[in-house]
Amino acid sequence: xxxxxxxxxxxxxxxxxxxxxxxxxxxxxxxxxxxxxxxxxxxxxxxxxxxxxxxxxxxxxxxxxxxxxxxxxxxxxxxxxxxxxxxxxxxxxxxxxxxxxxxxxxxxxxxxxxxxxxxxxxxxxxxxxxxxxxxxxxxxxxxxxxxxxxxxxxxxxxxxxxxxxxxxxxxxxxxxxxxxxxxxxxxxxxxxxxxxxxxxxxxxxxxxxxxxxxxxxxxxxxxxxxxxxxxxxxxxxxxxxxxxxxxxxxxxxxxxxxxxxxxxxxxxxxxxxxxxxxxxxxxxxxxxxxxxxxxxxxxxxxxxxxxxxxxxxxxxxxxxxxxxxxxxxxxxxxxxxxxxxxxxxxxxxxxxxxxxxxxxxxxxxxxxxxxxxxxxxxxxxxxxxxxxxxxxxxxxxxxxxxxxxxxxxxxxxxxxxxxxxxxxxxxxxxxxxxxxxxxxxxxxxxxxxxxxxxxxxxxxxxxxxxxxxxxxxxxxxxxxxxxxxxxxxxxxxxxxxxxxxxxxxxxxxxxxxxxxxxxxxxxxxxxxxxxxxxxxxxxxxxxxxxxxxxxxxxxxxxxxxxxxxxxxxxxxxxxxxxxxxxxxxxxxxxxxxxxxxxxxxxxxxxxx
Numbered sequence: 001x002x003x004x005x006x007x008x009x010x011x012x013x014x015x016x017x018x019x020x021x022x023x024x025x026x027x028x029x030x031x032x033x034x035x036x037x038x039x040x041x042x043x044x045x046x047x048x049x050x051x052x053x054x055x056x057x058x059x060x061x062x063x064x065x066x067x068x069x070x071x072x073x074x075x076x077x078x079x080x081x082x083x084x085x086x087x088x089x090x091x092x093x094x095x096x097x098x099x100x101x102x103x104x105x106x107x108x109x110x111x112x113x114x115x116x117x118x119x120x121x122x123x124x125x126x127x128x129x130x131x132x133x134x135x136x137x138x139x140x141x142x143x144x145x146x147x148x149x150x151x152x153x154x155x156x157x158x159x160x161x162x163x164x165x166x167x168x169x170x171x172x173x174x175x176x177x178x179x180x181x182x183x184x185x186x187x188x189x190x191x192x193x194x195x196x197x198x199x200x201x202x203x204x205x206x207x208x209x210x211x212x213x214x215x216x217x218x219x220x221x222x223x224x225x226x227x228x229x230x231x232x233x234x235x236x237x238x239x240x241x242x243x244x245x246x247x248x249x250x251x252x253x254x255x256x257x258x259x260x261x262x263x264x265x266x267x268x269x270x271x272x273x274x275x276x277x278x279x280x281x282x283x284x285x286x287x288x289x290x291x292x293x294x295x296x297x298x299x300x301x302x303x304x305x306x307x308x309x310x311x312x313x314x315x316x317x318x319x320x321x322x323x324x325x326x327x328x329x330x331x332x333x334x335x336x337x338x339x340x341x342x343x344x345x346x347x348x349x350x351x352x353x354x355x356x357x358x359x360x361x362x363x364x365x366x367x368x369x370x371x372x373x374x375x376x377x378x379x380x381x382x383x384x385x386x387x388x389x390x391x392x393x394x395x396x397x398x399x400x401x402x403x404x405x406x407x408x409x410x411x412x413x414x415x416x417x418x419x420x421x422x423x424x425x426x427x428x429x430x431x432x433x434x435x436x437x438x439x440x441x442x443x444x445x446x447x448x449x450x451x452x453x454x455x456x457x458x459x460x461x462x463x464x465x466x467x468x469x470x471x472x473x474x475x476x477x478x479x480x481x482x483x484x485x486x487x488x489x490x491x492x493x494x495x496x497x498x499x500x501x502x503x504x505x506x507x508x509x510x511x512x513x514x515x516x517x518x519x520x521x522x523x524x525x526x527x528x529x530x531x532x533x534x535x536x537x538x539x540x541x542x543x544x545x546x547x548x549x550x551x552x553x554x555x556x557x558x559x560x561x562x563x564x565x566x567x568x569x570x571x572x573x574x575x576x577x578x579x580x581x582x583x584x585x586x587x588x589x590x591x592x593x594x595x596x597x598x599x600x601x602x603x604x605x606x607x608x
Contacts (some may be wrong), residue, residue, distance in 0.1 A: 167298025306396025364507030
């Protein structure tokens with residue numbers, strides 16, 4: 001079926017329902033980053049396969065909004081269709097409401113499916129449409145009728161994340177949540193929050209081990225709404241033992257309507273249909289996201305173990321790549337497949353944590369490049385290869401970027417490689433007092449490249465889950481130029497990933513996942529030494545004020561190749577930190593490697 005034929009089906013339904021436009025987002029009922037196939041309706045109606053975008057179909061027009069990551073891809077995939085590409089955040093591009101206000105008459109009705117739009121999104125759209133005299137309906141899912149071969153909701157079997165990896169029982173977590181919610185109920189749509197709370201995992205969502213479900217916690221009961229065929233006898237008994245009842249996934253609206261006490265529902269994580277069913281909704285943040293970002297000692301230990309396994313996979317892949325690219329017949333996709341193979345050979349590996357970004361040469365300048373059979377190119381023994389990837393292990397989630405020199409480089413490539421490294425080092429060795437947020441530290445990653453008139457538009461770091469989402473609690477702790485008030489505190493995991501991207505030429509990014517830890521101090525004035533994950537009270541003993549102070553432990557263990565570095569651009573302190581990091585990589589990974597790989601790792605981690 002062509003895109004035009006699909007549009008005609010949608011328009012016929014719109015005419016029957018008396019609506020003049022339908023808006024299709026890229027989201028599902030749980031506001032997750034990755035969407036199960038059943039809810040990829042925007043892709044179905046438009047033909048655009050990027051992860052972010054919104055399709056709007058009126059009675060005689062169609063348009064698709066997406067961001068700069070996908071301008072090239074969207075232009076190609078929308079060619080020949082009725083869809084007009086709207087480039088978000090580009091001057092002159094109208095918002096969806098502005099565009100509808102110009103193409104629809106006053107008194108028109110626009111519709112969305114309230115089950116796949118959050119409360120925040122829906123209320124914002126209502127406000128923006130109001131000046132144009134346009135009404136919004138939220139009770140229509142046209143794809144239930146017009147998408148004949150629509151995939152079913154995923155029903156993989158749920159499994160338990162045992163205490164040896166989670167470090168805290170579900171019953172304990174629920175008790176802590178109740179302390180935060182007091183006499184109110186809490187309704188949870190976020191699959192990330194449900195997975196953490198119940199120590200429950202599944203394979204319902206690509207790259208993330210989440211269980212398709214809803215959760216309601218009241219002062220006296222906890223109920224999981226899940227398709228019953230997902231529950232094994234073991235999981236059913238486990239949930240009962242943790243004080244959790246189960247009902248069918250489809251019962252959530254009825255259960256929401258039956259809640260007679262005030263119920264907390266986070267507006268940007270709760271779909272509008274569920275929120276509207278509540279008798280007394282309380283629009284405030286869920287306490288769970290603030291609880292899950294702090295890793296306990298078991299989770300920290302497991303993170304370190306996962307990073308060692310992932311480091312072994314990365315070392316094997318780097319050595320293999322440097323040896324095999326000169327032989328020919330390697331492409332971006334073949335290298336990505338080889339890296340996944342090395343990861344899956346590691347103990348406890350459950351897959352990859354996101355689609356690997358394998359950007360060779362000019363593709364490395366596309367920040368979220370997605371290598372496909374259509375875009376795949378040969379990788380030659382010259383220039384730079386940017387690889388951003390990660391693994392899912394039962395004991396941790398990894399996210400790492402390395403830029404690989406494959407042969408002759410220009411001076412500009414080496415300069416950019418070194419500038420990014422300086423930003424990576426200066427942020428990664430920061431020492432800061434309690435109350436500091438990621439926005440305040442973000443400058444450390446950028447200031448050296450600013451001196452050369454260079455910058456990047458993406459954030460410098462995000463939270464990472466523990467066998468959960470690689471982008472954890474994404475609106476909380478970050479390194480970002482835009483204001484994020486969440487203080488960085490011990491137990492949080494966060495990435496350090498500055499970059500430089502030169503269109504048509506190359507991209508460079510270095511990335512580690514880090515743990516916020518207490519800083520230790522020694523000597524006059526309290527000069528910071530290597531970080532420790534144990535509590536430290538010696539700030540006062542060293543005569544410091546306004547403490548305690550924190551720093552970062554680099555969890556990621558993988559060498560940064562040194563041949564592109566312009567060593568004279570580094571300060572003595574930067575070189576010292578870098579050499580110490582490289583040595584720690586060798587010390588931690590070498591016992592896990594055979595002699596051949598150990599010798600290779602020793603060679604690439606020599607001091608500079």
